[in-house]
Amino acid sequence: MLQITGVSRRFGDVTALSDVSLEIRQGEFFALLGPSGCGKTTLLRILAGFESPDAGSVTLDGADLLGRPAHRRPVNLMFQSYALFPHMTVAKNVAYGLERERLPKAEVRTRVGEVLEKVGLTEAAGRRPHQLSGGQRQRVALARAIVKRPRLLLLDEPLSALDKQVRAEMQLELKRLQHEVGITFVVVTHDQEEAMSLADRIAVFNAGRVEQVDEPVALYERPRTPFVAGFVGAGNLFPGRACAVGLAADGLGVLPGASDLPDGTSALLAVRPERVRLAPETAEGAGTLRGEVADVSFYGGVSHVSVAVPGCERPVLVAVQGATRARPGTRVALSWAPEDGVLVPQ
Amino acid sequence: MTGSTVVSGAAAASRSRRSRALGRLVFLGPGLAYLVAFLLIPLALVLGYTVFRRGRFGGVVYEVTGENFTRLLDPLYLEVVLGSLKLATIATVIALLAGYPTAYLIARLPRRWKTVALVAIVLPFWTNFLVRVYAWIVLLSGPGLLNGALEKIGLGPYELLYGQGAIVTGLVYSYLPLMVLPLYAAIERLDPQLREASANLGASPARTFFSVTLPLTRSGVVTGCLFVFVPSFGNFIVPELLGGGRSIMVGNLIRDQFLKARDWPFGSTLALALLAVLIVLLLLQAWSARRA
Numbered sequence: 192m193l194q195i196t197g198v199s200r201r202f203g204d205v206t207a208l209s210d211v212s213l214e215i216r217q218g219e220f221f222a223l224l225g226p227s228g229c230g231k232t233t234l235l236r237i238l239a240g241f242e243s244p245d246a247g248s249v250t251l252d253g254a255d256l257l258g259r260p261a262h263r264r265p266v267n268l269m270f271q272s273y274a275l276f277p278h279m280t281v282a283k284n285v286a287y288g289l290e291r292e293r294l295p296k297a298e299v300r301t302r303v304g305e306v307l308e309k310v311g312l313t314e315a316a317g318r319r320p321h322q323l324s325g326g327q328r329q330r331v332a333l334a335r336a337i338v339k340r341p342r343l344l345l346l347d348e349p350l351s352a353l354d355k356q357v358r359a360e361m362q363l364e365l366k367r368l369q370h371e372v373g374i375t376f377v378v379v380t381h382d383q384e385e386a387m388s389l390a391d392r393i394a395v396f397n398a399g400r401v402e403q404v405d406e407p408v409a410l411y412e413r414p415r416t417p418f419v420a421g422f423v424g425a426g427n428l429f430p431g432r433a434c435a436v437g438l439a440a441d442g443l444g445v446l447p448g449a450s451d452l453p454d455g456t457s458a459l460l461a462v463r464p465e466r467v468r469l470a471p472e473t474a475e476g477a478g479t480l481r482g483e484v485a486d487v488s489f490y491g492g493v494s495h496v497s498v499a500v501p502g503c504e505r506p507v508l509v510a511v512q513g514a515t516r517a518r519p520g521t522r523v524a525l526s527w528a529p530e531d532g533v534l535v536p537q
Numbered sequence: 538m539t540g541s542t543v544v545s546g547a548a549a550a551s552r553s554r555r556s557r558a559l560g561r562l563v564f565l566g567p568g569l570a571y572l573v574a575f576l577l578i579p580l581a582l583v584l585g586y587t588v589f590r591r592g593r594f595g596g597v598v599y600e601v602t603g604e605n606f607t608r609l610l611d612p613l614y615l616e617v618v619l620g621s622l623k624l625a626t627i628a629t630v631i632a633l634l635a636g637y638p639t640a641y642l643i644a645r646l647p648r649r650w651k652t653v654a655l656v657a658i659v660l661p662f663w664t665n666f667l668v669r670v671y672a673w674i675v676l677l678s679g680p681g682l683l684n685g686a687l688e689k690i691g692l693g694p695y696e697l698l699y700g701q702g703a704i705v706t707g708l709v710y711s712y713l714p715l716m717v718l719p720l721y722a723a724i725e726r727l728d729p730q731l732r733e734a735s736a737n738l739g740a741s742p743a744r745t746f747f748s749v750t751l752p753l754t755r756s757g758v759v760t761g762c763l764f765v766f767v768p769s770f771g772n773f774i775v776p777e778l779l780g781g782g783r784s785i786m787v788g789n790l791i792r793d794q795f796l797k798a799r800d801w802p803f804g805s806t807l808a809l810a811l812l813a814v815l816i817v818l819l820l821l822q823a824w825s826a827r828r829a
Contacts, residue, residue, distance in 0.1 A: 241733050261736040262745075274734035278752050287748075288738035339738065 192217040192375060193238075193343060198247030200233055207233040208244065209399040215343075220369050220376045222386035225396030226422070231379045234396075235345050238377070239268045251342060262291075267341040271348040273332035275320040281331050282307070282316040288339045306338040309368070326357040333365075337372055346378040350385060362388055383423050387411065395419050411463070413533055420461040420535045427467065427507050429460045433534055442502040443480065448532025459535045464510035466531035469496060472522040480507065480525040484517045498523060586805035595799030605806035614790070618810065621787040624701060624776075625769035628708035632716040632765045633758065635709070640720035640757075641750075644727075655721070658714050666711065670778050673707055674698060677779070699781025707775040708765075715764035723757025724750070759825050763818060771811050787811055 193215040200208040207230045215221045223231040236242040238249065240261030249256045256264060267288070275284050282303055289299045307313050310330040320328055329349065336344055349365065350358045366389060369376050380386050386393050387407040395402040395410065397418045403410060414420035420428060431440035437448030438460040448460050472481060482500035494515045497506040507525060517523060587605055590598045608614065643654045661669060676682050677698040727750065735745040751758075773788030780786070785793075787807065794804030 239733075239737055241736075261733070262739050262741055266737075268734075268737045270730050270734060272728070272730055274728065274730040276731060276734070276749060276753075287735070287740075291739035291744065335738065 192219075192252060193377075194248075194250045194253075195234070196248050196250075198234065198237065198244045198249065200230075200237065200242065200244045206230075206399045208237075211247070211399070211401055213394055213401065213404065215375060215377060218373055218375055220366070220378070220389055220391045222390035222393045223377065223379045223396060224383060224386040224393050224423075225381065227381055229396040230399040231396045232347060235268070235347055235377070235379050238343070238345055239266060240264050265342040266345060267336040267339050267343075268345040269332050269336045269347065269349055271351060273320075273328050273352075275328060275331055275335070277320055280317050280319060281312060281323070284320070284331055285335045285338050288335060292339075302338055306334045309371070310334045310364075325353050326361065329353060329361060330364075333368070337368070337374065340372070341374060344374045344376050346376060348380055349378060351380075351382070365389060387423075395422065397422070414461055414535055417459050417535050417537055420459060420533070424463060427462045427464065429462075429503070430537070431458065431460065432456065433458045433536075437529060437532055438534060443500070446480075446532060447527065447529040448534050449530050450534040452534055452536055457537045459537050461533045461535055462527050462531060464495065464508040465493075466527050467507065467509040468526050469498075469509050469511060469515070469517060470524045470526065472524050482507065482523060482525065484519050484521045484523055486519060487515060487517060489514060498525060500525070583805040583808055586802045587809055589802050591800045591802050595801070597801055605803050608803060609806060609810055614807070617785055617790050618787050620785075621770055622814075624704055624708065624786060625766050625772075628705050628712070628769045629716075629762050629766045631705065631709045632713050633762060636713055636716035636720055636761060637758075640717045640724055643717070643721050644724040655718075658717050662714065667774065667778075670707055670711070670775055673703070673710065673779055677703055677706070698779060701780070703779040703781075704776050704786070707779045708769045708772060711772075711775060712765040712768055715768075716761040719760040719764060720754065720757045723754040723760075727753055756826055759822050763822050766818065767815055770815070 193213075195211060195213040195215075198208055198211045199206075209230075211230070211234060223234060225231050233242060237244050238256070240256075240259065243257065251265070256266070276287065279287065285303045285306060286299050289302060294302075303316075304313070307316055310333060312327060312330055312334065315323060315327060315331075320331065323331065329352070333349070336346075346365075350361055353361060362385065365376075378386070378389060380389075387410075390407060392404060392406055393410055394404045395418070402416045403414065403419045405413070410419065411424050414423060414426070417428070420426050429438060429440045429443065429446055431438040431443075431446070432454075433439075433450050433452040433456040434445060434454055435450075436445060437450060438446045438458060440446050440460065446460050448462075450458075452458055480498075480500045480503070482498040482503075484496055485499045485506050486497045488495045492513070494511050494513065496509045496511060496515060496517050498509060499506050509525065586597055588601050588603070590600045590602050590604070592598045639658075643651055643658075646654060674681075678684075681698070731749055731753065732745055735749045736742070740748060770786075771788045771791075772786060773792050776786040776789055788811075791804050791807045791811070794800045794807060798804075
């Protein structure tokens, strides 16, 4: 539906986007994930028409998008700052886009009423933006964007301005709405949990390039580049060379992992904290690492245990269900199943 | 023991109150004294004169009368007041139409160039006001620079100097910076994302300007208009030098009453009328600012 081909954009010496190609499908909830300054917002602004790429093309349903000015694109953007018009009421803000389509007044009124009901703001229709809470403003911004029934809805860090509680609530609401209205959503975020929980597919950006495009679970479990392995989820990474049974790690011996890389390839072995098994030091096993518990943090549902392993630059992170009996100073052995060790070429 | 503590505590409190009051006086004193001596007292004198009669050879005869006010309604004077209103309004509108795009462009320049542009806007104020108005005589006069240029391309010469056109030109030129600066401040404050949001919702650039940019910079528009209108309305230098005495403005009239006709009471009454108009305008501006 949305086809982005070879898009590049430079600002002076800074390359914001470098040969980015993506295909986004009809009705999909798609996330552009990356650290700040990775180019994801530039791509969003290109789609909205506030920026032009130096090279490349963007088509929506086969029709060229880049040739059209911003106000003639069937694409709506929900701004990170919401950009609500401070001199208009909530209802006026939402009606603004419909009035530009020169729809009859009665239809504008009905559609504004419908969408305000959908986001639960019927009561606030007569208020000004400065009289609303952060969560309410966010919903007005969303209502204003979806009331136009765009082909494509862009969301720039939609939840970043909300506090944690409201955030979780809005996350669910966004998903529900997307199902209800059936619009293709493209969300930009630097928060991997947000991307994971919202999106059907995620494109991970780094320094203006797309590192990997995948479904959340695949992205988490099968990172294909060192950047993705490090950025998505708090992963344990061990450098070394690929071998038949996993990775010959620098200074640690052979660590178990699943690999289709040719032997001797320089690689990283990524193991998710919740896949690492913690055992008393007496236990024996292949590829086992030994170390000393450095720190334990309890998060309620899970506990994070960091283990200092001699020869390892950073402590190995282990996530265990519930509480743990491990205390700082306890000697422990670490192991994991070969299929949980993912080899990433370096 | 306890009693003496309480007493000394109260004394300390009253001492600190006194020293706070003294502190305020030190800070406010000089400005206040200046205002009282050179604004409030003269203003009170002007107000007082309005109810007295003029002396036969100038000066004031302290006989209470209302005739200064009835004389205000004389069509001769009313016409001057209305004429000044008209010229000041035209000058304000032109300054707004010229100043808004300028302010808009400056607000969108890169930071470094903004400073340069703003300094350029204020630069004329570094030269004496009179000198700048005289310069317009050189430009506009019969054999002046502008006519010379027009003749070269086969037009004119026109009578550019000494008329309402010349007065308006002079007023706009003199007070345009006072229009641009508040407009710039208002436009600069405006979140550029609001314009983007408007475009994103399908508004053409013109629609965005009238629905978003202009309403949200209204405070700057009102302030700028006031800054241009107020000094234009009471101006007497520009009409004196560029108007050729034919289209006299209320500022000239007041000055002439004081200095030529030696009718201080009527001059004061005219000054009071001018002040009243301006106070009404300021109240309107305050009301509009509160609403926004």
